[in-house]
Each structure stands twice: as structure tokens, then as C-alpha cells.
Amino acid sequence: MADLSTNFAGIRCPNPFWLASGPPTNSGEQVMRAFDAGWGGAVWKTIGEPIVNTSSRYASVDWNGHRMMGFSNIELISDRPIETNLREIAEVKKRYPKHAVIASLMVESKREAWHEIVKRAEDAGSDGLELNFGCPHGMSERGMGSAVGQVPDYTCMITEWAKEAARTPVLVKLTPNVTDIRVVARAAKRGGADGLSAINTINSITGIDLDTFTPRPNVGGLSAHGGYCGPAVKPIALHLVQQIAADAEVGIPISGIGGVATWREAAEFMLLGCTSVQVCTAAMHYGYRIVEDMIDGLSNWMDEKEFATVEDFRGLTLAKITEWKNLDLNYRILARINREKCIGCDLCYIACWDGAHQCIHLDGHAKPAEVEAASRARIAVTPIAKLDAPGETSGGTPTARVPRVDEAECVGCNLCWLVCPVPGCITMERVDTELPRESWEERTAAGGR
Amino acid sequence: MNATALPIPENLERFPELHRALDAQAAIAEANRCLFCFDAPCTAACPTHIEVPRFIKKIATGNLRGAAKTILDANVLGLSCSRVCPVDVLCEGTCVMSRYNKKPVEIGRLQRYAMDHYYAGGARISEARARGSGRVACIGGGPASLACAAELRRNGYAVTVFDNRPLPGGLNTYGVAEYKLRPSDSLREIEMIRGMGVEFRQAAVGAEISLEEMEREFDFIFAGVGLGAIERLGIPGEDLGGVIDALRFIARYKTSGDLAVGRRVIVIGGGNTAIDAANAARRLGAEEVHVFYRRGELEMPAFDSEYDHSKVEGVRFHWLAQPVEIVGRDGRAVAVKFAMTRLGEPDATGRRWPEAIAGSEFEQPCEMVIPALGQSRVTEILRSRGIELKGGLIVVERASGRTSNPKYYAGGDCVNGGREVVDAVADGKRAARAIIASMKPEAMRG
Ligand SMILES: Cc1cc2nc3c(=O)[nH]c(=O)nc-3n(C[C@H](O)[C@H](O)[C@H](O)COP(=O)(O)OP(=O)(O)OC[C@H]3O[C@@H](n4cnc5c(N)ncnc54)[C@H](O)[C@@H]3O)c2cc1C
Ligand SMILES: Cc1cc2nc3c(=O)[nH]c(=O)nc-3n(C[C@H](O)[C@H](O)[C@H](O)COP(=O)(O)O)c2cc1C
Numbered sequence: 001m002a003d004l005s006t007n008f009a010g011i012r013c014p015n016p017f018w019l020a021s022g023p024p025t026n027s028g029e030q031v032m033r034a035f036d037a038g039w040g041g042a043v044w045k046t047i048g049e050p051i052v053n054t055s056s057r058y059a060s061v062d063w064n065g066h067r068m069m070g071f072s073n074i075e076l077i078s079d080r081p082i083e084t085n086l087r088e089i090a091e092v093k094k095r096y097p098k099h100a101v102i103a104s105l106m107v108e109s110k111r112e113a114w115h116e117i118v119k120r121a122e123d124a125g126s127d128g129l130e131l132n133f134g135c136p137h138g139m140s141e142r143g144m145g146s147a148v149g150q151v152p153d154y155t156c157m158i159t160e161w162a163k164e165a166a167r168t169p170v171l172v173k174l175t176p177n178v179t180d181i182r183v184v185a186r187a188a189k190r191g192g193a194d195g196l197s198a199i200n201t202i203n204s205i206t207g208i209d210l211d212t213f214t215p216r217p218n219v220g221g222l223s224a225h226g227g228y229c230g231p232a233v234k235p236i237a238l239h240l241v242q243q244i245a246a247d248a249e250v251g252i253p254i255s256g257i258g259g260v261a262t263w264r265e266a267a268e269f270m271l272l273g274c275t276s277v278q279v280c281t282a283a284m285h286y287g288y289r290i291v292e293d294m295i296d297g298l299s300n301w302m303d304e305k306e307f308a309t310v311e312d313f314r315g316l317t318l319a320k321i322t323e324w325k326n327l328d329l330n331y332r333i334l335a336r337i338n339r340e341k342c343i344g345c346d347l348c349y350i351a352c353w354d355g356a357h358q359c360i361h362l363d364g365h366a367k368p369a370e371v372e373a374a375s376r377a378r379i380a381v382t383p384i385a386k387l388d389a390p391g392e393t394s395g396g397t398p399t400a401r402v403p404r405v406d407e408a409e410c411v412g413c414n415l416c417w418l419v420c421p422v423p424g425c426i427t428m429e430r431v432d433t434e435l436p437r438e439s440w441e442e443r444t445a446a447g448g449r
Numbered sequence: 450m451n452a453t454a455l456p457i458p459e460n461l462e463r464f465p466e467l468h469r470a471l472d473a474q475a476a477i478a479e480a481n482r483c484l485f486c487f488d489a490p491c492t493a494a495c496p497t498h499i500e501v502p503r504f505i506k507k508i509a510t511g512n513l514r515g516a517a518k519t520i521l522d523a524n525v526l527g528l529s530c531s532r533v534c535p536v537d538v539l540c541e542g543t544c545v546m547s548r549y550n551k552k553p554v555e556i557g558r559l560q561r562y563a564m565d566h567y568y569a570g571g572a573r574i575s576e577a578r579a580r581g582s583g584r585v586a587c588i589g590g591g592p593a594s595l596a597c598a599a600e601l602r603r604n605g606y607a608v609t610v611f612d613n614r615p616l617p618g619g620l621n622t623y624g625v626a627e628y629k630l631r632p633s634d635s636l637r638e639i640e641m642i643r644g645m646g647v648e649f650r651q652a653a654v655g656a657e658i659s660l661e662e663m664e665r666e667f668d669f670i671f672a673g674v675g676l677g678a679i680e681r682l683g684i685p686g687e688d689l690g691g692v693i694d695a696l697r698f699i700a701r702y703k704t705s706g707d708l709a710v711g712r713r714v715i716v717i718g719g720g721n722t723a724i725d726a727a728n729a730a731r732r733l734g735a736e737e738v739h740v741f742y743r744r745g746e747l748e749m750p751a752f753d754s755e756y757d758h759s760k761v762e763g764v765r766f767h768w769l770a771q772p773v774e775i776v777g778r779d780g781r782a783v784a785v786k787f788a789m790t791r792l793g794e795p796d797a798t799g800r801r802w803p804e805a806i807a808g809s810e811f812e813q814p815c816e817m818v819i820p821a822l823g824q825s826r827v828t829e830i831l832r833s834r835g836i837e838l839k840g841g842l843i844v845v846e847r848a849s850g851r852t853s854n855p856k857y858y859a860g861g862d863c864v865n866g867g868r869e870v871v872d873a874v875a876d877g878k879r880a881a882r883a884i885i886a887s888m889k890p891e892a893m894r895g
């Protein structure tokens with residue numbers, strides 16, 4: 001079995017799966033249950049001067065009957081006294097010495113305040129510190145969280161303050177709510193950060209109640225913007241992680257966050273260079289038990305791919321991301337439909353007609369409207385069992401419903417392949433253009449377009 | 450007859466329904482399974498061409514009013530169809546999901562969900578789209594006439610429906626098994642159509658009002674007279690007490706509370722009507738219900754789904770036996786004498802005819818006998834108006850429903866020999882459109 005043990009800037013733990021700072025890491029009792037379930041580490045719910053939360057704090061985006069594809073919150077940091085949190089950290093560390101406990105911290109932007117909280121957290125026994133410069137709501141109005149993380153100079157300065165007092169590794173948690181995340185990441189590095197956590201939640205208005213006209217979550221008839229996370233944010237998080245992972249000036253370990261729910265997303269973040277991943281929404285949705293398949297699935301995948309340790313595949317994908325100008329303009333693919341597998345939904349047909357290049361055809365018809373008109377004009381009757389010839393019900397897909405790709409016109413955009421509900425039914429196949437590789441950069445340098 | 454005072458006997462809500470309603474969460478999850486096919490095969494397979502993916506997506510977006518309107522635009526009897534259609538040989542039978550190795554989308558139940566919402570909300574239907582001038586009479590108040598009348602009315606024409614029974618609706622009210630469609634639901638649809646401005650009159654056309662009179666009063670006449678009573682068995686003992694044909698039996702149990710079934714019931718026939726009667730007998734308390742069919746299991750004309758369901762109800766099936774006599778004592782049936790049969794070679798139509806086997810007779814004791822053979826024809830009155838009939842069915846031009854007398858159109862069971870409610874609706878709608886097309890030029894001239 002693959003070795004999942006992880007070393008993040010000196011923080012050691014049995015696997016790369018950490019709970020992100022949030023409700024699942026609010027108390028010692030919870031974190032111990034999470035470790036029992038199999039989590040390798042936990043970033044404690046952000047510790048600072050206790051706050052008061054609003055009632056109704058969360059909202060979600062449901063999609064096609066699936067709950068919480070996107071999740072949003074207007075919750076602040078821990079509402080429990082600092083001493084309580086620290087006492088519980090000490091207890092957890094005593095009982096779970098091999099698991100990583102990272103204290104997430106947020107205090108006033110004063111040097112002494114940071115020195116003091118760093119010392120207290122380390123005295124309690126935490127294995128590392130995460131500076132929360134990312135919280136995008138509420139705390140930012142008080143000059144903390146993303147109010148720090150959006151200004152590179154503040155980020156650098158406060159990281160320096162923390163580092164002045166710290167003996168354990170310091171991670172800086174980045175906000176995605178900036179124009180160029182690399183600038184802030186570099187500032188954290190300059191301030192001495194040992195690692196980065198990315199991303200915190202994204203500024204959002206989740207949705208509006210069409211009866212009350214109030215956005216969700218509704219707090220006594222009003223709402224405020226919240227932080228967006230969950231499955232919906234993964235592509236954005238992956239991109240931001242790639243940006244800092246590929247940046248030559250940054251060069252410190254990254255803990256990947258944003259939409260991780262299974263081992264698959266975890267593997268994706270790690271392929272882009274992350275050393276660990278953090279999970280919040282998925283654990284809130286289904287509980288700590290999801291980590292079982294994260295561990296099992298990742299190690300099975302690693303065995304299959306013959307990766308002995310997590311370091312063997314970390315960052316492999318970074319070399320496969322380039323700028324558009326370097327892509328090969330002579331690379332050609334086109335769509336092929338496997339007639340055997342086609343179920344005749346004709347979604348590829350209408351997608352190519354209305355959303356691509358009008359090169360998928362249903363034989364005998366010129367345009368979509370003609371196809372529909374022909375079937376509406378047909379007289380259909382209920383078959384009388386055993387007396388009438390069997391209808392469409394019995395056999396395979398009627399040939400008239402299986403579309404055909406005009407290969408000369410297909411531009412290989414992928415749309416039909418993406419809409420086809422049947423795996424392996426449409427394949428995008430390589431065609432040899434017999435032309436050498438040529439990128440836009442090369443082409444323009446040679447005087448072409 | 451006063452519309453609001455329709456008598457709805459209490460016993461009508463007696464049995465649990467066959468296809469129960471979906472709750473809101475289940476409906477949305479089911480709606481989201483639909484792929485939203487282009488030129489959807491389910492729409493093509495529906496005789497009324499309901500835009501299935503369109504209404505299903507509206508359910509998914511919470512636009513239930515729009516979903517109901519989409520259904521009603523194509524099929525004004527969307528409520529009864531959602532409950533009585535044999536969906537596995539219609540829309541659901543063609544759903545691409547079955548080729549994807551999955552259960553077809555539950556189109557029937559989703560349609561019911563939208564229709565229930567619509568009727569619960571007061572069944573508001575939009576006003577006539579256009580002002581047509583012209584008067585049309587529909588003979589018979591079953592699904593075919595109702596659909597024809599509604600389509601004409603929506604286009605602004607004046608329509609009167611003549612039915613010879615106390616309640617309109619034809620077999621929707623009196624025939625279809627009650628655990629599929631309750632008479633109260635059939636009557637709700639009729640109320641909606643009445644609300645559109647269609648006039649209903651109780652009269653036996655041909656007896657109480659002549660066709661000549663009608664021709665004077667109306668520009669066009671649509672015949673949706675359906676089929677008649679169950680054919681007689683033609684064997685001794687048929688008029689004994691305890692013998693009641695399937696249609697009378699079903700009509701009785703659906704509309705009055707005084708029907709007692711025997712402990713042992715014999716149903717004779719192998720069609721959907723036989724099965725409905727057998728199920729009803731079970732549900733009314735018969736301990737043993739035996740269906741006897743003169744051919745084999747494979748030849749039985751009932752839908753597989755109906756047959757399977759009936760076995761679950763506890764009905765027992767016997768093949769290759771034909772009745773030769775109903776045995777009576779003191780004027781009441783006490784047994785049926787059957788002869789075993791064997792199937793001959795297929796004839797020109799491909800059907801294998803049963804032949805009685807000499808000396809194979811046996812008696813099956815019972816307290817009640819329900820013959821459920823085919824239905825007779827009631828089209829004779831039309832012959833005098835020069836309307837061509839064939840085997841008692843009205844001959845029409847398929848796409849328009851026009852008969853050999855251009856003043857007359859026809860559709861439903863009296864044309865197709867007995868199919869389903871949705872076929873009658875489709876026929877009625879097509880005929881209405883053809884009538885409108887032939888009236889329009891006149892209206893413009895006038
Ligand atoms: C027992 C049974 C169960 C069925 N179950 C189903 C089912 O589950 N699903 C399904 O889709 N279909 C079912 N059907 C079939 C369905 O009921 C019919 O196909 C449909 O009702 C046909 O409609 P119609 O308008 O042509 O005729 P009908 O519904 O028969 O209506 C004709 C009406 O015209 C009246 N009439 C006749 N002559 C005259 C006259 N001279 N003057 C005035 N009125 C007249 C009749 O009294 C009747 O009310 C069932 C049928 C039966 C018999
Ligand atoms: C309810 C809630 C509370 C959170 N509180 C904190 C917090 O106190 N400190 C912090 O650094 N991040 C906090 N986060 C952000 C998460 O740690 C994490 O960065 C974010 O949710 C993205 O990960 P996910 O997609 O797995 O949820 C919170 C998130 C949620 C949903």
C-alpha cells in the first residue's frame with residue numbers, strides 16, 4: 001500500500017488530509033473524533049478575541065437536485081475564549097501526538113498582539129500556525145482577515161511579526177479576492193512564511209429569495225456578502241494554486257483548499273504542487289467519515305500508478321500548463337460517434353447546431369426545426385399488445401436518431417463530447433494534419449497570423 | 450344537468466391508487482433525471498405529442514403553472530392521461546434512459562404532479578385564443594369528444610356535447626378502473642372544459658334528437674360515440690342471476706355502493722377490461738377470482754403491466770379454456786362449464802384460433818360470472834347520413850378524422866375499434882383542427 005505520510009514544511013502527519021479551519025475544527029472533542037475517523041491534521045477554527053455570530057449564517061447553491069454544490073457563510077472566527085481553545089489544543093496534542101494540529105490565528109494588527117498569540121498557541125503544543133489573512137466578511141470590516149491579505153505590505157509585515165515569535169512553521173492563508181494572488185504570496189514569502197494555504201472563501205452573494213427579495217442567508221430581513229466555497233469553487237482554487245505553485249519567487253509548500261470532497265480533488269491539488277489539502281464544506285455536508293475513502297481511494301490510485309509516496313506525483317501537472325501562445329495550432333482532433341453506444345438523445349446534434357459549428361446531422365433533415373416538425377406531424381397510436389408490430393420500445397436506438405458528424409466541418413471544439421450523457425459514446429480523435437507543430441508565437445514570429 | 454351538483458357517490462374513494470403521487474422533492478429529483486432530449490422520442494411517441502422534456506424542465510425550475518399549461522396545450526385531458534395511460538408502451542417505453550441501462554424517466558407521474566398542482570390551484574385555463582364563428586356538435590361525451598370540444602372552444606367556436614348518460618366523460622367516468630382514475634377526477638376535467646364555455650346536454654342522439662335536426666343547428670358534427678355493451682357469450686345460462694358483464698360491473702361499482710360480489714368470481718376474457726374487472730372483484734372482497742382465457746398466456750391481449758399487476762392483486766389465470774355453459778341453480782349461476790382448447794395454425798391475420806378439445810369439459814364453481822369479451826358497435830345511426838362504416842367502425846381520413854360525409858368527423862374508439870384514452874384525445878384534437886381549417890375560410894368570407 002502506498003505511503004501517504006506527509007511532511008509539510010516540517011509538520012509531520014499520517015496523511016495529507018487536513019480539516020480546514022472552520023466549524024468541523026471548532027473544539028477539541030470534534031478534532032479528536034476527526035482524528036479517530038482518519039484525518040491526518042486539523043487547522044483549528046480561527047482563534048482570536050471571541051466574537052458574536054449572527055443567527056442564520058449559511059446559504060447554499062443547489063444544482064439539479066444536488067444540495068450544496070456551492071456553499072457560503074457569514075460566520076466569523078471562533079466565538080469561544082482563547083484559553084478554552086488553547087487548553088483543548090493541549091489536550092488533543094497529548095492524546096494524538098502523531099497528528100498535526102495547526103492553530104489558525106487572527107488578532108488585531110499590532111505587533112505585541114501577534115507575538116502574544118503566537119507564543120500562547122505554541123505553548124499549547126500546536127505543530128504549526130496558520131495566519132488567517134483570508135476571511136472576506138465581517139472580520140475584514142474590523143481591519144483583519146482579508147483586509148490584511150489584500151494588501152501585500154500588511155501581509156509581509158504581519159507575517160514578519162508572527163515569525164519574530166514563532167518556533168513552529170508559519171503558514172499564511174491567502175484570500176482569492178485579489179487581482180493577482182502571486183503578489184500577496186510573494187509578500188508572505190518575503191515576510192518569512194514557511195508555507196501557504198490557498199484559498200480562503202470567495203466574496204459572494206449566494207442567491208436571492210424570490211418571495212422576499214432578500215439574499216440568503218437572511219438575517220432579520222437583511223443580508224451581507226459571504227464567503228463562497230464547496231465543489232463549485234474548485235476550478236478557481238486550482239487555478240490560483242497553480243499560479244503560486246508555478247511562481248519562481250514563491251517556492252514554499254502549499255496546502256490546497258477549495259472544493260476538496262474526495263481523493264480525486266485531493267490528487268488534483270497535489271498534482272499542481274500541494275503538499276497537503278484542507279477540507280471544510282464536504283466535512284460539514286457529510287461528516288468526518290468521508291476521509292475513509294479519501295485515504296483508500298488515493299492509495300489505490302497511487303498503487304495503480306505506481307507512486308510509492310505522495311512526493312512521487314506532487315507537482316507533476318505543473319509542467320503541462322503553459323500559456324495559450326505556446327499551444328500547437330496544427331494539433332487537430334474531431335468528434336466520432338460510436339453508433340453502438342448512442343442512445344439517441346440528440347443532445348449533441350442540437351448543441352453543435354446552436355452552440356458550435358452546425359456539423360452534426362440527422363440524415364434526411366437540413367435544420368433542427370425540420371426534424372421537430374417531422375415528428376410532430378407523425379400520427380402515433382398506442383400499440384395493442386401482441387397484435388401490433390412492436391414499436392420503438394423494443395429494439396436499440398432507431399438509426400434515424402443516431403447523428404452523424406461531418407468530419408470536414410468539425411472544428412474539434414469538444415462540445416458534443418461534453419454534452420453526450422453516455423461515457424465513451426463520442427470520442428475526440430486525433431487526425432494527422434501532416435503539419436509540424438507550430439504555436440501562435442512561432443507563427444507570428446514567422447510573419448503569419 | 451346542473452354542473453355544480455354532480456352526484457359523486459361516497460364509495461368512489463375506496464381503493465388505494467395504482468400510481469401514487471410524487472411529493473415535491475421526489476418530483477424535482479425525477480425531473481432532473483430527464484436529459485432534455487432534442488426532438489424527444491417520448492414526445493413523438495405520445496399520440497397527443499405533449500412536449501415532455503419542456504414540461505419536465507419546468508417542473509425542475511419550479512414553474513409548475515407553465516408545466517401544466519404545456520401539458521394542457523397538447524392534451525386537455527392531461528390529468529386523466531397521467532393516470533390511465535399505459536406509459537410503458539408509450540412515452541416511457543421510448544425514453545432513451547432505458548437504452549442507457551436505467552429506468553425510464555417517470556413521465557406519467559411527473560405529469561400527474563403538474564396536473565395535481567394545476568387542479569389544486571383552481572384549474573384556471575386561459576380564455577379562447579381567437580374568435581371563431583361556427584357551431585359544432587359532439588356526439589358522445591367521452592375523451593374523443595371532450596378533446597375535440599376543448600380544442601374548438603379554445604379557438605373561439607361554440608360547441609355542444611351530447612351524451613346519453615347521466616354523467617359525461619364516457620369510459621373515463623364509467624369504465625377505466627377506479628384505482629387508476631377516480632370518477633371525481635374525470636368530472637374535474639369536465640368541469641374545467643365546461644368552464645371554457647363548452648355546453649353539455651344529456652340526450653341520446655338518434656333517439657331523443659335526430660341527426661337531421663342536429664345538421665340544421667350545427668355546421669359540423671363530430672362523432673365520438675365509443676363502443677357499446679360487452680358482446681354476449683352466446684351460451685346457455687347467460688341470463689342467470691349472478692352474471693353481469695364487465696362494463697356494467699365496473700360502472701356499477703364506480704357509481705353506486707350497492708354491489709356485492711360473490712366469494713368466488715369467474716371472469717371470462719383476456720383483455721384489459723377482463724383484468725380491470727378481476728382486480729375490482731378482488732378489491733370488493735371476492736376470495737377467489739379466476740380469469741379464463743381461450744388462448745394462451747402469450748396471446749393474451751392485455752398489457753404486460755396490467756397482467757403483472759393483476760397477479761399481485763391475487764387474481765388467478767387459466768389458459769386455453771372456453772366457456773360452453775353457465776350452470777344455474779334456483780335461477781342463479783353456480784358454476785361455469787369450460788372446454789379445454791388447443792390453438793390452430795395462424796390464420797391470415799397471424800392469430801391462432803382456439804379449437805375446443807372434445808371430452809375435455811370441466812366445471813368451475815362460482816357465485817358470480819363476469820363476461821369480458823369485446824364491445825359491440827353503436828355506429829348504426831350514422832349509416833343513414835351516408836357515412837361509410839366498416840365492421841361497425843367509422844371510416845375516416847386518418848390525418849383529419851373526416852368521414853365520407855364532409856359535415857361529419859369522427860374519432861376515438863368508434864374509429865379505432867378500442868384503444869386508449871390518449872388515442873381518443875389525439876383523434877379529437879386532430880379532428881378539431883381539421884374542422885377549424887375548413888371553417889376558417891368561411892368565417893373570413895362572412
Ligand atoms: C374497462 C375499461 C378499462 C379501460 N382502461 C383504460 C386505461 O386504463 N387506460 C386507457 O388509456 N384507456 C382505457 N380504456 C379505454 C378508454 O376508456 C377508451 O379508449 C376511451 O374512453 C375512448 O374514448 P371515446 O371518447 O372514443 O369513447 P367513450 O369513452 O366510450 O365515450 C363515448 C360516449 O358516447 C356516449 N354515446 C354513445 N352513443 C351515443 C349516442 N347515440 N348519443 C349520445 N351519447 C352516446 C357513450 O355513452 C359514452 O359516454 C378502458 C376501457 C375499458 C372498457
Ligand atoms: C462556515 C465556515 C466557516 C469558516 N471559518 C473559517 C475560519 O474561521 N477561518 C478560516 O481560515 N477559514 C474559515 N473558513 C474557510 C475554510 O477554511 C475554507 O478555506 C473554505 O471553506 C474552502 O474550503 P472548502 O471548499 O473545502 O469548504 C470557513 C468556511 C466555512 C464554510
Ligand code: SF4
Pocket residue numbers: 334335351352356357358359360405409410411412413414415416417
Ligand atoms: S467537436 Fe464541436 S464542431 Fe465538432 S461535431 Fe462536436 S460540437 Fe460540432
Ligand code: SF4
Pocket residue numbers: 337338341342343344345346347348349401402403416419420421422425426
Ligand atoms: S449525445 Fe451521445 S447519446 Fe446522445 S445522440 Fe449524441 S452521440 Fe448519441
Ligand code: SF4
Pocket residue numbers: 345482483484485486489490491492501502543544545546554556
Ligand atoms: S426520452 Fe426520457 S430523457 Fe429524453 S426527454 Fe423524454 S423523458 Fe427526458
